[in-house]
Amino acid sequence: MKISPREAERVIDRPDRSVRAFLIYGPDTGLVRERAARLAKTLTGDPDDPFNVSRLSEDDLKSDPAALADAMAAMSLTGGERLVRVRVSGDSAPLGAYLAELDDGGAPAEARLIxxxxxxxxxxxxxxxAEAAKTCAAIACYSDETRDLIAIAEAMLGEEGLQLEPDARAALAPYLEGDRALARGEIEKLILYKGLKVQRRDGDDTVTRADITAISAAGAEAAMDQILDAALGGAPADADRAYQRALGSGQSPVGVLRALQRRLDQFDQVHAAGGDPQAMMRSGAPRFGPPAEAFKKGLRAWRGRRLDQARQRAFQAERAVKRTGAPAEAIVGDLLARLALAAAPASNRRD
Incomplete structure (x- = not known):
């Protein structure tokens, strides 16, 4: 069934029991990922449970055509709702055929599918x-309008006791254009700059136009690009030097991690849109000169399963920062080194 934009949030938060499969798609890959993650948590409670949640990539479906049917038919060993998550970059006839079979009752299903x-x-x-099937919900994800992104910004800032002054609201809007994941990254950067609620001085709870200007300074962006270009382009020594310089200048390791996640999201968005110059332009990637060449090098190195694994490593690093108590500087530094070593041979390939 086709879900209207105004019904999308309700379906994500309160999915009908009769719906066995959910197709979440669209040009805004950040919103696709966000809605899929929210839905997974709604359906299972713990989307990282290895016993009740199975993940399949495009390569998995190609190498083993029966993988999806087997995962959907498997019963839970620990009780609770089982979930299968599949990520593809574009159209998939085998997935379409499976959804049709599921809707006709010809495919045994103990799990639900995202x-x-x-x-x-x-x-x-x-x-x-998906739109024709009664047991599947098709949810499209298109780029948010500026007023919607400002509302998201105000909500995220409000959680940390921050508010936007009118001039800052107007200044922030251009930095939120693009997909929702990139917009959230910019908002999180602003929060880190102002400091979390427990870190700030009393009365320092207003985001000003000067704050927006400060976090978007070209020098800080250039320093971050040096880290990401080296790590994702296969240059471990350069990545480490750039990372240590950034830490020495006061950059937060969590900020570096967020920037890395946004860059990986950009790679995913470009690949999903065809990987051509137009796709790069729509993603907000640099268009000319050395920055564009560095982006293309990373794009060649990270695709398909490799990109999925990189995103998973970044997610695991984020969890480690939040839960283990280990130094964030060391966790993020180790992640950058591992990615740089992994990218070294792949980045030399040509499309």
């Missing part, structure tokens, strides 16, 4: 099948 996809045309088999 499919994350890129931008699908109306003629895409996966989208057409």
């Amino acid at each position: 499919i994350e996809a890129g931008d699908l045309k109306k003629t895409a088999k996966l989208r057409k099948t």
